[in-house]
Amino acid sequence: MFEIINKTKIAPDVYRLEIAAPLIAKKFKAGQFIVLRPLDTSERVPLTIMKTDPQAGTITLIVKAIGLSTRQLCTLEKGQAVADLLGPLGKPSEIEKYGTVVIVGGGVGTAVAFAVAQSLKEAGNRIITISGSRDKSFVILEDDLREISDELIMATDDGSYGVKGFVTEYLKGLYARGEKIDRVIAAGPLPMMRFISDITREHKTPTVVSLNPIMVDGIGMCGGCRALVGGKIVFVCVDGPEFDAHQVDFDSLMRRNNAYRGIEQEKEHACKLEAEIEAVQHDQ
Amino acid sequence: MTNNPLPLKERMQIQRHSMPAQLPQERVENFNEVNQGFSLELAREEAQRCLQCKDAPCSQGCPVHVHIPDFIDQILADNMLGAADAILQDNLLPAVCGRVCPQEKFCESQCILGKKGQSVAIGSLERFTADSTAADRAARPQGELPAPTGKKVALIGSGPSSLACAGDLIRFGHAVTVYEALHAFGGVLIYGIPEFRLPKSIVAYEVDVLRRLGVKFEKNVVIGKTLTLNELFDDQGYDAVFIGAGAGLPNFLGIPGEELIGIYSSNELLTRVNLMKAYQKEAITPIFDFKDKVVAVFGAGNTALDSARTALRLGAKDVHIIYRRSEEEMPARHEEVEHAKEEGVQFTFLAAPLEFLDNGEGWLKGVRLQRMQLGEPDASGRRRPLPVEGSEFTLDLDLAVIAIGNGSNPLLRDAPELQFTRRGTLEVNPQSLQTAKQGVYAGGDIVTGGATVISAMGAGRQAAQSIHDYLSQL
Numbered sequence: 215m216f217e218i219i220n221k222t223k224i225a226p227d228v229y230r231l232e233i234a235a236p237l238i239a240k241k242f243k244a245g246q247f248i249v250l251r252p253l254d255t256s257e258r259v260p261l262t263i264m265k266t267d268p269q270a271g272t273i274t275l276i277v278k279a280i281g282l283s284t285r286q287l288c289t290l291e292k293g294q295a296v297a298d299l300l301g302p303l304g305k306p307s308e309i310e311k312y313g314t315v316v317i318v319g320g321g322v323g324t325a326v327a328f329a330v331a332q333s334l335k336e337a338g339n340r341i342i343t344i345s346g347s348r349d350k351s352f353v354i355l356e357d358d359l360r361e362i363s364d365e366l367i368m369a370t371d372d373g374s375y376g377v378k379g380f381v382t383e384y385l386k387g388l389y390a391r392g393e394k395i396d397r398v399i400a401a402g403p404l405p406m407m408r409f410i411s412d413i414t415r416e417h418k419t420p421t422v423v424s425l426n427p428i429m430v431d432g433i434g435m436c437g438g439c440r441a442l443v444g445g446k447i448v449f450v451c452v453d454g455p456e457f458d459a460h461q462v463d464f465d466s467l468m469r470r471n472n473a474y475r476g477i478e479q480e481k482e483h484a485c486k487l488e489a490e491i492e493a494v495q496h497d498q
Numbered sequence: 499m500t501n502n503p504l505p506l507k508e509r510m511q512i513q514r515h516s517m518p519a520q521l522p523q524e525r526v527e528n529f530n531e532v533n534q535g536f537s538l539e540l541a542r543e544e545a546q547r548c549l550q551c552k553d554a555p556c557s558q559g560c561p562v563h564v565h566i567p568d569f570i571d572q573i574l575a576d577n578m579l580g581a582a583d584a585i586l587q588d589n590l591l592p593a594v595c596g597r598v599c600p601q602e603k604f605c606e607s608q609c610i611l612g613k614k615g616q617s618v619a620i621g622s623l624e625r626f627t628a629d630s631t632a633a634d635r636a637a638r639p640q641g642e643l644p645a646p647t648g649k650k651v652a653l654i655g656s657g658p659s660s661l662a663c664a665g666d667l668i669r670f671g672h673a674v675t676v677y678e679a680l681h682a683f684g685g686v687l688i689y690g691i692p693e694f695r696l697p698k699s700i701v702a703y704e705v706d707v708l709r710r711l712g713v714k715f716e717k718n719v720v721i722g723k724t725l726t727l728n729e730l731f732d733d734q735g736y737d738a739v740f741i742g743a744g745a746g747l748p749n750f751l752g753i754p755g756e757e758l759i760g761i762y763s764s765n766e767l768l769t770r771v772n773l774m775k776a777y778q779k780e781a782i783t784p785i786f787d788f789k790d791k792v793v794a795v796f797g798a799g800n801t802a803l804d805s806a807r808t809a810l811r812l813g814a815k816d817v818h819i820i821y822r823r824s825e826e827e828m829p830a831r832h833e834e835v836e837h838a839k840e841e842g843v844q845f846t847f848l849a850a851p852l853e854f855l856d857n858g859e860g861w862l863k864g865v866r867l868q869r870m871q872l873g874e875p876d877a878s879g880r881r882r883p884l885p886v887e888g889s890e891f892t893l894d895l896d897l898a899v900i901a902i903g904n905g906s907n908p909l910l911r912d913a914p915e916l917q918f919t920r921r922g923t924l925e926v927n928p929q930s931l932q933t934a935k936q937g938v939y940a941g942g943d944i945v946t947g948g949a950t951v952i953s954a955m956g957a958g959r960q961a962a963q964s965i966h967d968y969l970s971q972l
């Protein structure tokens with residue numbers, strides 16, 4: 215069960231995984247995610263479903279190895295299986311014909327941006343995609359995005375690929391050139407989503423962000439994923455992950471996502487030490 | 499019954515035996531079980547206290563009417579398997595119930611000896627019976643199951659309600675599959691109640707017993723998401739469904755500052771510690787650093803006490819339970835309150851939080867509280883707490899845990915064919931436990947709101963009978 219059918223490295227520390235999960239492949243709607251545990255000692259990791267192949271019974275994930283559990287996932291090879299995988303979780307994205315929709319994806323947020331963009335395209339919207347990456351080596355999913363975008367802006371912070379600068383500049387550029395934007399969808403790092411939200415608020419463009427708080431169960435039982443939206447507590451895993459950007463309290467969410475930073479690093483450090491000691495002992 | 503060697507009078511002179519336990523100062527340093535269980539000698543002596551009342555008031559006090567005098571008599575006959583079977587007739591999980599039932603509200607509250615002093619330690623005896631026969635029960639051949647009926651039943655959730663329901667349905671000859679959203683089976687027994695009260699090996703043992711009887715357990719399936727209720731019938735070919743989805747949605751206080759870092763819901767704390775094993779050094783799930791911290795827990799049920807005692811074991815310096823009513827109204831199991839006091843948990847009664855205070859960087863630094871006084875009884879029959887004007891005060895804190903109860907699990911709310919009450923619990927026919935949809939039954943916390951293990955199990959069995967009746971007519 216949950217076998218890795220395909221694994222490709224698409225950027226430093228970023229992998230594209232195709233995993234067998236027939237029930238989920240059949241059910242998936244854009245905007246939803248899964249929770250998986252690479253090993254049966256791992257944490258439960260929430261990951262966006264980029265796309266699915268219902269015939270083959272597979273789902274595609276884009277994972278960035280940033281901590282222990284995502285790293286464990288990325289060390290699994292084709293043919294191996296993840297210990298646990300459940301989904302599809304969260305509410306699907308609202309898909310309607312809005313007109314012109316600007317999709318902004320940053321980093322691995324591009325995976326959710328792609329899924330939503332694809333559905334919106336199928337619903338007859340005109341899609342302008344802005345994809346941002348640190349530099350050329352981190353550019354991901356360009357071919358996938360090109361296929362579903364009427365216009366695609368690939369931006370890198372240092373200009374080493376596509377146009378130079380942050381996604382926010384290019385969104386401003388769209389407004390400046392008189393583009394009538396009916397809706398904006400943003401997925402990526404929280405600071406990016408907040409900046410996008412600030413810009414679109416000025417233009418009164420309805421804007422949806424896909425939030426990515428730290429989760430535990432992913433099914434509404436712990437409240438760890440809570441966020442303040444419109445002054446009310448919501449549980450992102452069951453009430454979201456998409457919310458009206460202009461209502462989201464990004465500050466408290468950013469703090470929450472950093473709450474374990476020191477502790478995580480200690481744990482990782484301890485693990486690395488252990489691994490090193492083991493390696494040394496092994497050599498002897 | 500005649501297995502008691504002692505005349506009535508002598509029986510009544512024996513004092514109730516208390517449960518051997520780890521010493522408070524030792525046990526706060528570990529997550530091992532606090533209670534150590536009776537020895538055979540203690541169990542025998544305690545069993546001798548039972549008067550074998552004809553009308554067995556204890557049995558009446560038990561939500562599933564365990565034949566208490568019978569099982570106690572079998573202990574005296576040295577027939578431990580017989581004692582276990584006497585319990586198992588009515589209660590599938592004696593090792594669990596012996597540990598976590600609020601006996602002081604149920605069986606023991608009705609015991610004749612309780613009226614004159616101290617009731618028989620029924621819970622401890624139940625636990626002893628279950629533990630001392632665990633190996634033998636696992637080794638003995640399973641009784642013959644009836645010929646398969648060819649009917650399939652899906653159970654949603656693997657908490658005590660579903661486990662009890664599964665146990666009966668499989669013995670009626672139906673094919674039974676339990677679907678659980680999490681990666682481990684047992685519901686609250688596995689993710690909520692801590693190891694130091696209910697070792698997880700016991701829950702695993704009980705799940706294994708059912709598995710050997712032929713119950714199928716499927717983890718990582720969220721009904722309503724992975725499969726819908728209708729698909730269970732139409733695509734998966736089930737003939738009936740039982741919903742035991744529990745009350746797992748944590749409530750928050752709804753006061754300012756609740757989004758500060760350093761505030762957990764009790765569910766998050768307990769899930770990190772129990773399900774994700776954050777109490778083990780090698781576990782990789784992070785948890786706030788409790789070492790030498792001041793922690794407040796809001797609430798006074800089992801969940802609050804479990805959170806407070808977990809905080810102590812994680813190294814907290816001071817742990818406060820803050821409750822807006824008085825000690826008498828505490829809904830927690832009596833023994834847990836006693837244990838918590840012995841371990842040094844501090845109780846502040848008649849105080850309610852108004853606001854959490856920010857340290858300037860988004861972390862919790864304290865709570866502003868208000869004194870309360872008790873007024874007239876409210877709908878729950880308990881005296882209503884009323885604020886005392888001008889009594890605000892502040893408590894400095896490092897961490898807080900909110901344990902003010904759970905709402906019903908939200909995952910099935912979207913199912914159009916079900917009906918929910920305003921509180922979010924599932925609407926069922928009180929006799930049959932059938933929901934608004936034919937062939938779909940429900941029981942446990944999803945129907946009652948947060949209650950007890952034994953009442954959830956009772957509902958599971960009641961539903962199993964209804965499902966069996968329903969399937970027999972198909």
Ligand SMILES: Cc1cc2nc3c(=O)[nH]c(=O)nc-3n(C[C@H](O)[C@H](O)[C@H](O)COP(=O)(O)OP(=O)(O)OC[C@H]3O[C@@H](n4cnc5c(N)ncnc54)[C@H](O)[C@@H]3O)c2cc1C
Binds near residue numbers: 279282
């Ligand atoms: C709905 C949802 C969808 C997601 N989709 C994807 C996806 O498609 N691809 C992907 O690579 N990641 C995605 N994430 C983020 C991913 O879940 C986290 O990166 C992962 O859980 C980190 O686990 P870890 O054990 O490897 O790292 P940890 O050791 O837990 O964390 C490493 C560091 O990252 C921080 N961190 C942990 N979780 C998050 C988070 N959710 N957001 C920001 N910082 C965090 C920690 O504080 C720590 O400093 C998603 C998250 C959510 C909630």
Ligand SMILES: Cc1cc2nc3c(=O)[nH]c(=O)nc-3n(C[C@H](O)[C@H](O)[C@H](O)COP(=O)(O)OP(=O)(O)OC[C@H]3O[C@@H](n4cnc5c(N)ncnc54)[C@H](O)[C@@H]3O)c2cc1C
Binds near residue numbers: 691722
């Ligand atoms: C911390 C704590 C301590 C407690 N202490 C005691 C005690 O000492 N004594 C006592 O008698 N009672 C105690 N209780 C209460 C008792 O545990 C519950 O009343 C009992 O577990 C309810 O059983 P249940 O079967 O209804 O649901 P639960 O035990 O809640 O199990 C429900 C299960 O269903 C799963 N689920 C939910 N929705 C879905 C879905 N859509 N698809 C698949 N699976 C799903 C959940 O993941 C969960 O595993 C305590 C509760 C808590 C939280």
Ligand code: SF4
Binds near residue numbers: 551566608611617
């Ligand atoms: S009420 Fe007490 S004394 Fe009487 S049968 Fe029950 S346990 Fe024994």
Ligand code: FES
Binds near residue numbers: 430435437449451
């Ligand atoms: S992750 Fe636990 S409630 Fe959302």
